[in-house]
Amino acid sequence: MNIKEIRISGYKSVADISLKELSPYSVFAGPNGSGKSNFVDALMFVGAVIESGANAAIRRFNGFEQIHCYKFKKEKSRRFEFFLAADIDGISTEYTLRIHSMDKTPQLEESLKNNGSLIMERHRGKPPILKHPMKDDLSYELPNYPDEMSALMMMPDRDLYDYLLNIRVFRFDPLGAKTPDESNADASELHPHGHNVATMLATLESNADIRSQIIDWLELIVPGMTGVSTDKQKLNGGTVIKFKEEGVKAFFPANLISDGTIYALCIMTAVLSRASKIGMTFIEEPERGLHPKAIEQLVSLMRENAATEHPVFITTHSESVVRASNISELWLVNKIDGKTTIKAAASGQLDLQGMNLDTAWLTNLFDGGLPW
DSSP, X not given: OEEEEEEEESBTTBSSEEEESOOSEEEEEOOTTSSHHHHHHHHHHHHHHHHHOHHHHHHHTTOHHHHSOTTOOHHHHTOEEEEEEEEETTEEEEEEEEEEOTTSSOEEEEEEEETTEEXXXXXXXXXXXXXXXXXXXXXXXXXXXXXXXXXXXXXXXXHHHHHHHTOEEEOOOHHHHHSOBOTTOOSSXXXXXXXXXXXXXXXXXTSHHHHHHHHHHHHHHSTTEEEEEEEEOTTTOOEEEEEEETTOOSOEEGGGSOHHHHHHHHHHHHHHHHTTSOSOEEEEOTTTTOOHHHHHHXXXXXXXXXXXXXXXXXXXXXXXXXXXSOGGGEEEEEEETTEEEEEEGGGGOOOOTTOOHHHHHHTTTTSSOOOO
């Protein structure tokens, strides 16, 4: 999956943005309130629509009043639009989604093209029409198909369906992550706030290669840390994380370590547990509670495990994260007249002449995305 373009219109402050040629590892830098989270949530909203329909997605994201673009008026304020152009297994894919009348009875409009050929289309208020992938003259209509449900649900074998269904956003809560997991904690997927990190880590430990990676990266990120493992509690069957420091024989529990250390462990668990899966991984503010050198190592971890079918995107307002990035990976997020804008740092084709990327950013050579 190589993303050529993403366009989103009509979600909170995201009035109309277009991103082209995203790197598998990309950094979205900008101040608080610029709309970084709104952009991320808009993509999550698309996944929710594909999974369960527009009505359920709108409810999940707290209703029309909380998600519509307040800068638009009349009919446009009630419409959401999404476009994705990507290469999937060597096939040039273009998918368009529009949701009309979000405030009342949502109606979807969709189209899907593979290598320029129309595979699926539906017009507002009309049933979807699916085209035969090998025979252009053969198609069939899906009668009585709900107006608010995506027709991609009828094509679950397609990578695009899996890709949009598996957009995950992580906003870690160190205090919750330190708490021992209960015996019935989910072992299939990391919680968005990291609350089941002990259980997920126990699952990853069964893979010797991943276990070795976690220990190696943890030693780089947290000097003096020589081991991490999980253990089942005898009384309630829950799972706890234990750490080991250089020069200390006994392991000690997670509640005795710093927020930064558990935060780093959550990031590693998120990235490594999803490295073999299709779909976008978003991590918000990975710099929290971490030394600049530790951030540099975490950026390397995320970059190394990002791939075209599994991109890793982060939001930040940290100069340490920007310093560890490449100009081709950096996107600048601003809010202008109440609308979120996102542009590539490399679009200006500046010659930095050896200047660090964070210095160029903080001196506003890129004209935007500053952390204040």
